[in-house]
Amino acid sequence: MELIGDSRQQEERFKELAYQATKIDIAVAWVGPCDAVEVLKNCNAKIRMAVGISGNNTYPDTLEELAALETVELRIYPDEPREIFHPKYYCFYGPKNVCWVGSPNLTLGGFRRNVELVSESVIDSEKDTKYWFESIWNKLDTNPSHHIKKYRESWEKPKFPPSPRRIPQHEELPALTEIHTWDNFVDALRTYDEHCRSEQYFSVLGDTHSWLHTALVGNKVVRIEDWTTLTERQCYVLRGLTTKNETEGVWGLFGRLKQARQASYILNNERKPSVNVCRRIIRQELEPIFGCPFVDLPNVAQRAVYGISRVHRRGVSYTVGAAAASRWLTLARPDGLVSVNSRSKTMFSTATQLPQHSLHAKYDRLIRWIHEQAWFNEYNKKEPKTRLEKDIWDCRAALVDVFSYSSWKKD
Template identity: 25%
Template sequence: MKISVLDAEALRRALPQLIAKHDQIFMAVAWAHAGLVAEKLIKNKHKFKSVTVGLDFCATDPNFVDSLCNVPNAYVFKKNGVCFHPKIYLFVTGQNADAIVGSANFTTGGLGTNVEACLHLNCNVDEAVISELLAALESYAPHRQPVTEQLADSYRLQAGVVGSRPRPRSPVLPSDKADFARVDSELLKMDWSTFIREARKDPNHHFETRMRFLRYLQTLFAREQSFNSLSVSEWKAVAGIVHPDAVAGSGLEKHQIGWFGSMQGAGSFTKLISIKDSRIAKAIDCIPRRGPVAESDFDRFCELFVSAFANSARTGSTPTATRLLAMKRPDLFICVNKGNKASLAEALHFAPSTLHLDNYWKRVIEPIRLAKWYNAPRPEGADAEAWDCRAALVDAIYYKVV
């Protein structure tokens, strides 16, 4: 047996030679990138015996995943709660084997810019270490998935919107049936031009009137540091309290404050809004006026919002809570109301009766943040303000008169 140590540059030089030299290719890596070495690998895909790559944290290049589509013996690894992290390169021809095991992934860094250390073993296939490596590779089989076009397209969508956000521990793949249906929905695959065209149709309301009201609300939140500083009439406008006397004499009569969800029938909520309950104000203040909103911000909002109903006959509900969220941050939240709940649930593949405030973030917000239209760059011109309110405008597409 011949043993040598390879750094990243040496590995980059060795892999193309070994790929060309041998008849059988085995590989298992946490992450992989497209590039010249990857091109050499794919040209020799007919030699694949077991090539498996991880997708954790969406760190594998979508272009590399695309190159594995429908390739026999090419897989991605997915096991919930587990990070796939091996780096094994094994090449076999007859009785001769070359095995490389170490720290280097099949990535730009692992094959060049990183400080890596790998052992290169050139030996007979009968050596015990080769049998052990083959056994390790075979042990991954229960959690391997072949790369279909559907899987590759969905992975590209999820990896493409990661940006500077915290990377998801594991992307959603077709094997995650319920969650994948949501990620693969037509709503999420819709591009910006289609989304804004559908929103502007607004068959039940008037799009420009919607926008005028949303613009007005944004001036309210920009004007004051705390929601508590707004007037009672302004609270009612944000909350969707549409009783004829709710905003009488305030100048708000010109706005359709019931659009995006009228909350007039929520008696306990209406009472808390009318007295400007401080817990409601603190809840809304938990949501930043601009910039990212974390799930922890939402959780704190929910905690304070629900606490405001401690002495009420009814508790706070998804429509009332999401109305407040959507009016403060229409770029991030959708008011789920009686008019859009069924259609939105169908679009995002969950049963309407199962949606509650405690799963609203996972069922609605997380999928929406993956949508192509949601992640499109801010346009110039007439659609720029609509883009700033794009999440709330989902109501314009999915609202139905009930």
């Protein structure tokens, strides 16, 4: 038996075991959007999953995504008033049969944010562990679809759409220009996080419905190599909009492209030839950003703003706009680029003394100013205190957008 208490080791070991396995049995209280779920989607193992839905902590979108996979057989443990389905059981059958029993649910908190503990054991025979799982599995409905539908209908999803409110005058929230050290930066984000949690249905650092979650999800979407294959939901993530059935995110926290008509047209999930050509061009303009070193990033980003803002090539011409360009650049490199939108431009102009109307034209100067701040570089010399702090570091430039919250007006 081995105890695994480090979240990074848990993630890495989970991935290793999943990709080695031919069969996986899972029984957990909750599932939600996380890298561990992505691993299960991409591995070749045949997977049986028994999932609980108590307390609205399981996300309907994730259930539907898993149920749609050919490699996954999903069964729902119904919500009982006096009984909560609460196991955390993972059994991997491969070169070695390995069983995990511990505390992490199949969620971002379970595999990344929380302090969790797993007991790993090598089992000699499938019979050693299957008796318990089979006793649960065999009593569950083989058709999860109506359970998922009923659960989605009763799930207490956030209000739609967001309606930010002006912060009362007596509530002091730190300004970007007041941040001097990495600890200042993290403390300020926590302050904003607490305020948002009390005032809104979204937050700054939450596992879902937050700036941090939007940056992490958006980064995965923008890196998809072929934008002509984007799903409707992925297009909504890039546009900063939220579908009526969305349960996992608030995508507009870095600026919405609702009024950017041509950007919206390009990402409205149409399959017209000119639209697909434009999508490919935009994705090509973003490609140099992904692996660009910080020293070159301001100049490379400025060229990308120009290239994306007005797409004109091979008879295709769209004025996408610089706001859309800076949003996609921010999702591409949340560690080094910022979104210049209707709410953040006042903050950036005040901080840098650059005129608001020229922030996109002088985007390279804005990015250099961000990179010159002490908090931006200080943490690189330290060991991360927590996995959350590491995530903040990886999205530190994008999260500057949070500081524009203090200037939001009631819609």
